[in-house]
Every structure is written in structure tokens, then in C-alpha cells.
Amino acid sequence: MKNILEGKTVLIAGAGGIGNGLAKRYAAEGANVVLGDIDVSIAQEAIDAITQSGGKAIATTLDGADEASINAAVSLCLDTFGALDGLHANFAFMADGNPEVGILELPLEIYDETQRVNARGFYLCTRAVLPVMIERGGGSIVYTSSAAGDAGSPAQVAYAMSKSAGHALMRHVARRYGAAGIRANTIAPALTLHSRIEHLVPPEMTEFARAAAAIKARVGRPDDLAAMGALLLSDDGSYITGQVIAIDGGTTMRP
Structure with a gap:
């Protein structure tokens, strides 16, 4: 198997069900991984699994919304591995999740x-x-x-706005810094189940997500995002930039 991230150092900002899945896949593809989260113990779970398998990875405390914290994580990448080749920003504040709440509430x-x-x-x-x-x-x-960034919804107005803002940021980076060798892309999943939240998601929500997708066999998993992320961070993805890529089983279909 080709290790498409061999020799690259990747910083993942945001651990948990998806973030830990990203870290494991990127390490399996040969990357040096720095995984950061406000709760470093969650990141450490993935790092322990990676190092036990012979991978190179470290965990760090990281608040992605704090400038000093993210700067420290970047310095850690450079001090530990001598380089930084990729960033996967993966954290989110999700208190705006009540389907009964709109802008007025x-x-x-x-x-x-x-x-x-x-x-x-x-x-x-x-x-x-x-x-x-x-x-x-x-x-x-x-x-x-998230699929919420492009979908009209009667709820999650703040969350959707924040994700749309991220799409604009990604396109700015891709356009302005492409000539400097910088690529930027966005992965937009729909419902993604993992062990940390599976017991919290009502069965009817899972069934709704399955019904909304073109692929009916299952809903999304962290591995689905990690596979695309590995491609985008690798040289195999060297001609992909400025894109919002839906990893949602065909729930959304953009031209």
C-alpha cells in the first residue's frame, strides 16, 4: 500500500470521534501527526493507539479559537518534527442544535x-x-x-452561518495563496456516527439521515472523512483546491 502522507507533518485541530479517526488514518498513511484538543485526554487516546502501531504522533492541549494556543501548536510541530505540511481544522461549537430554535429564539x-x-x-x-x-x-x-453550510434550514442559523463563513475563508486562501503552493479545501459531511455520539443520536434521526441520502446502506463514518482528508493533504491531491466536497452519501448534490 502506498503511504500517501509519508514524510509529511499534519496538525489536526480538534479531536473526538472524527478527529481521532483523522489522526489514525493520517498516521497510517505515514504522516507525523500532532493532534490537539481542549480536552487533551481525548486526543491522547488516538495518539496511544497510533504509537502502539508504530506511528509517529503526539497530543497537545489546543484551543483552536485562541491565538496563543494555536501558535503554540504550530511551534510544537516545528520543534518536534521540523516542519508543518498540512492543517486539518476540525473543531466546532455546536450549542445551536435545537431544531425548534430560529433566529428569534x-x-x-x-x-x-x-x-x-x-x-x-x-x-x-x-x-x-x-x-x-x-x-x-x-x-x-x-x-x-457541514452540509448545514449550504442547506436552507429552519434551525441552526448560527451554526450554518459559521460554516458558510468557513467556506468563504477556504476560497480566499485557495485563490490568494495558490501561487505560493498553498491548497485549501473543505469537507462537508452530513450525519457522521461514531462511538462517542452513537448512543446519543435518536434512532429516528439516523433513519432520517439515511432516507435523505442517495446511499441507503448506512450513514457517514469518520473513516469516510479521513479518506478524503488524506487525499487532499497528499501530493495525490495536488491539483485540488478551492472546493467544498460533500461527504454525505449523496444527501446534497451540487453542480
Whole structure:
């Protein structure tokens, strides 16, 4: 099997069910992985599994919405592995999830925190890694978004707005820094089940997601996002940039 990330160092901002899946796949593809999260113990679970399998990975405390914290994580990549080739920004604040709440009912403090973490956080992460990648001669940035970023919905207005903002950021980076060897893309999943949330998701929600997708056999898994992320971070994806790629079983179909 070809290790498509061999020799690359990838920073993943945001652990958990999806983030840990990303870390394991990227390490399996040969990457040096730095996985950060506010709760470093969650990141450490993935790192332990990776190192036990012979991979190179470290965990760190990381608040992606705090400039000093993300700068420290970038420095950790450079100090430990001597380089930074890829960033996968994967964290999100998701308190805006009540399907009964719209713009008139949503507390302003939830709106503000959603934008601070999801939109401003991705912005700060991007500012932190770009100078390092440009100096290195190039790099790849992947953002985890959501189908909510492009879907009209009667709920999740703050969350959807934050994800749409991330799409605009990604396109700006791709357009402005492409000549410097920087690629930027967004992965947009629909419902993605993993062990950390499976018991919390009502069966009717899972069935709704399955019914909405063109692929009916199952709903999304972290492995689906990780497979696409590995391609986008690798040289095999060297001519892909500026794209929002839906990993949702055909729930959405854009021209």
C-alpha cells in the first residue's frame, strides 16, 4: 500500500470521534501527526493507539479559537518534527442544535460563541499556519464543515452561518495563496456516527439521515472523512483546491 502522507507533518485541530479517526488514518498513511484538543485526554487516546502501531504522533492541549494556543501548536510541530505540511481544522461549537430554535429564539450569547469558535477559530488557525507553509514552499489546509453550510434550514442559523463563513475563508486562501503552493479545501459531511455520539443520536434521526441520502446502506463514518482528508493533504491531491466536497452519501448534490 502506498503511504500517501509519508514524510509529511499534519496538525489536526480538534479531536473526538472524527478527529481521532483523522489522526489514525493520517498516521497510517505515514504522516507525523500532532493532534490537539481542549480536552487533551481525548486526543491522547488516538495518539496511544497510533504509537502502539508504530506511528509517529503526539497530543497537545489546543484551543483552536485562541491565538496563543494555536501558535503554540504550530511551534510544537516545528520543534518536534521540523516542519508543518498540512492543517486539518476540525473543531466546532455546536450549542445551536435545537431544531425548534430560529433566529428569534436563539440567545445572542450562543450566536456569538458559535461565531467566535467556528468562524474566528478557523480564521486564527489559518493565520497561524500560512506563513510557515509559504516559507516551506507549500502546504494543504483542510477544513471540516457541514452540509448545514449550504442547506436552507429552519434551525441552526448560527451554526450554518459559521460554516458558510468557513467556506468563504477556504476560497480566499485557495485563490490568494495558490501561487505560493498553498491548497485549501473543505469537507462537508452530513450525519457522521461514531462511538462517542452513537448512543446519543435518536434512532429516528439516523433513519432520517439515511432516507435523505442517495446511499441507503448506512450513514457517514469518520473513516469516510479521513479518506478524503488524506487525499487532499497528499501530493495525490495536488491539483485540488478551492472546493467544498460533500461527504454525505449523496444527501446534497451540487453542480
